[in-house]
Amino acid sequence: xxxxxxxxxxxxxxxxxxxxxxxxxxxxxxxxxxxxxxxxxxxxxxxxxxxxxxxxxxxxxxxxxxxxxxxxxxxxxxxxxxxxxxxxxxxxxxxxxxxxxxxxxxxxxxxxxxxxxxxxxxxxxxxxxxxxxxxxxxxxxxxxxxxxxxxxxxxx
Amino acid sequence: xxxxxxxxxxxxxxxxxxxxxxxxxxxxxxxxxxxxxxxxxxxxxxxxxxxxxxxxxxxxxxxxxxxxxxxxxxxxxxxxxxxxxxxxxxxxxxxxxxxxxxxxxxxxxxxxxxxxxxxxxxxxxxxxxxxxxxxxxxxxxxxxxxxxxxxxxxxx
Numbered sequence: 187x188x189x190x191x192x193x194x195x196x197x198x199x200x201x202x203x204x205x206x207x208x209x210x211x212x213x214x215x216x217x218x219x220x221x222x223x224x225x226x227x228x229x230x231x232x233x234x235x236x237x238x239x240x241x242x243x244x245x246x247x248x249x250x251x252x253x254x255x256x257x258x259x260x261x262x263x264x265x266x267x268x269x270x271x272x273x274x275x276x277x278x279x280x281x282x283x284x285x286x287x288x289x290x291x292x293x294x295x296x297x298x299x300x301x302x303x304x305x306x307x308x309x310x311x312x313x314x315x316x317x318x319x320x321x322x323x324x325x326x327x328x329x330x331x332x333x334x335x336x337x338x339x340x341x342x
Numbered sequence: 343x344x345x346x347x348x349x350x351x352x353x354x355x356x357x358x359x360x361x362x363x364x365x366x367x368x369x370x371x372x373x374x375x376x377x378x379x380x381x382x383x384x385x386x387x388x389x390x391x392x393x394x395x396x397x398x399x400x401x402x403x404x405x406x407x408x409x410x411x412x413x414x415x416x417x418x419x420x421x422x423x424x425x426x427x428x429x430x431x432x433x434x435x436x437x438x439x440x441x442x443x444x445x446x447x448x449x450x451x452x453x454x455x456x457x458x459x460x461x462x463x464x465x466x467x468x469x470x471x472x473x474x475x476x477x478x479x480x481x482x483x484x485x486x487x488x489x490x491x492x493x494x495x496x497x498x
Contacts, residue, residue: 245405249399
């Protein structure tokens with residue numbers, strides 16, 4: 187796996203996101219890394235990320251897939267341009283659509299393994315497929331359509 | 343609007359959910375009410391539910407749509423059986439799939455108005471469509487396929 191997380195390359199003014207911003211002290215602060223052609227993110231839910239006793243809240247699963255896939259969209263776009271993630275111009279992505287299929291209940295108390303793979307890069311759009319496993323079993327599948335962030339949304 | 347929220351009818355052993363459990367002190371504790379044929383949930387995000395400065399985190403939007411729609415599935419199922427929500431046997435729902443289209447950025451600092459409408463009730467499955475508006479504009483659309491919770495997941 188790569189040593190520096192995708193999110194560690196985000197500039198400070200784009201690092202406040204509740205899901206993936208390293209500067210959001212209340213947030214999830216997920217970290218995504220290359221693992222071959224895939225992006226991988228391991229996250230251990232807090233005890234309060236619960237749906238029913240013993241199982242993880244589905245909204246957390248959606249959030250993990252969302253932020254991991256937009257990170258993957260950015261990392262893959264830099265890679266497609268044969269550039270490091272800290273080079274200009276910056277490539278920033280936001281979510282156009284998110285889909286999650288919950289296949290099996292996800293046990294609480296074990297690390298969640300979220301994996302992402304790029305399905306398609308077309309112009310400003312990247313489609314990313316994700317899987318989420320726990321205890322060695324596939325628990326959810328997701329797909330994110332990520333689009334380049336328009337300049338008017340990028341903070342100064 | 344009805345006076346008692348859908349979630350206030352959930353039994354204690356199903357009220358720990360991070361999104362909608364009234365007993366989860368760290369959670370969102372959303373409240374959903376009937377408003378004619380629709381279910382409505384108004385939620386004011388915290389300042390840390392941020393994506394980029396000024397805008398709401400998409401994972402929160404997904405979470406609100408998820409829990410509001412499963413609440414709607416339960417409420418509509420009781421209604422279809424012409425029963426109050428505190429009568430037996432209890433009808434409990436979980437999410438089979440979640441889809442969100444993010445149409446416009448959602449401003450942070452104003453209440454979010456989430457509305458849900460049942461598209462289909464078939465056996466143990468309820469399909470619920472949702473919209474999320476802020477400042478009078480539609481910001482996101484969602485769809486949840488909710489299914490009756492199998493008995494082995496219902497805590498004692």
